Amino acid sequence: MSSEILTEREIRLFSKQIKLPSVGIPGQEKIKKSRILIIGAGGKGSAVLQNLAVTGVGFIGISDNSFVGEENISIQRLYGDADLGKQKAIISRQRIRQIANSVMYEVHNICLSPDNIFKIIDSYDIIVDATDNFDVHYLINDAAVSLKKPVVFGSVFHMFGMVSVFNFNDGPSFRCLFPKKPDKAKSPGDEGIFAPGLLYNITGTIMANEVLAIILGHHVNLSGQLLTFKITDYSIKIEPVVRKPEN
Numbered sequence: 001m002s003s004e005i006l007t008e009r010e011i012r013l014f015s016k017q018i019k020l021p022s023v024g025i026p027g028q029e030k031i032k033k034s035r036i037l038i039i040g041a042g043g044k045g046s047a048v049l050q051n052l053a054v055t056g057v058g059f060i061g062i063s064d065n066s067f068v069g070e071e072n073i074s075i076q077r078l079y080g081d082a083d084l085g086k087q088k089a090i091i092s093r094q095r096i097r098q099i100a101n102s103v104m105y106e107v108h109n110i111c112l113s114p115d116n117i118f119k120i121i122d123s124y125d126i127i128v129d130a131t132d133n134f135d136v137h138y139l140i141n142d143a144a145v146s147l148k149k150p151v152v153f154g155s156v157f158h159m160f161g162m163v164s165v166f167n168f169n170d171g172p173s174f175r176c177l178f179p180k181k182p183d184k185a186k187s188p189g190d191e192g193i194f195a196p197g198l199l200y201n202i203t204g205t206i207m208a209n210e211v212l213a214i215i216l217g218h219h220v221n222l223s224g225q226l227l228t229f230k231i232t233d234y235s236i237k238i239e240p241v242v243r244k245p246e247n
Contacts, residue, residue, distance in 0.1 A: 005029040010102065014056050027216050028056060034215045037061040037124040039112070039140060041088040043075040043196065044154045045130035047204025049092060050077070052211060053100035061124060063108040064089040075196045112136060117143045126211055129153045129174075130204065134181045141166065141174035150214055150223075154207040159194040159232045161203035164241060165210055168223035172241040177226065179244070199231050 041064035213221040
């Protein structure tokens with residue numbers, strides 16, 4: 001096997017993946033050429049980051065301006081006691097470089113706003129919304145719709161994880177699922193989360209899989225569908241997300 005894009009070492013590293021007919025050298029080259037922005041370096045985002053880095057994604061942006069707190073350590077696998085008070089985006093880049101140092105990383109450790117989001121996401125192929133805030137979900141969604149960027153979305157609540165793909169090939173967006181902010185919108189942890197380290201990690205892993213499905217052009221992805229799973233009994237359901245005009 002040879003490639004003008006992949007190094008000999010990369011071909012060895014990803015040989016098991018390359019052997020798959022659905023990937024091969026052309027697919028691995030697509031993975032390396034992709035530019036993915038992960039917004040939110042918490043439980044879901046750090047899982048997405050680790051999974052994409054070890055599959056050979058060539059360029060990963062990390063957007064998060066928050067700091068590591070004690071409540072994060074049991075949930076977010078990239079951080080420990082020595083990281084308390086440090087910026088998640090910077091620490092996550094340092095940690096993941098120890099695992100996959102051939103990946104190019106870019107840190108956006110600023111608060112996203114209508115004034116900067118277009119400039120930040122414009123150079124990326126796929127946006128990963130790993131945040132936990134409805135206002136930020138809408139901010140990411142609206143910018144992605146305007147720039148025609150697909151968004152891989154994930155959320156957790158109580159014992160449930162949810163994943164979907166928005167704005168893919170003019171498919172449904174986040175506003176199709178939530179036309180307006182719920183009256184009693186809360187952060188996922190406000191009412192407790194069962195086995196949060198596991199739930200965030202599983203959700204983030206599924207999100208990473210959706211990113212790869214988009215990169216490789218696989219027909220099976222969650223565009224127009226919302227996957228919900230319950231970690232306590234392994235129940236899974238997939239519901240349609242209906243395309244609606246943007247407001």
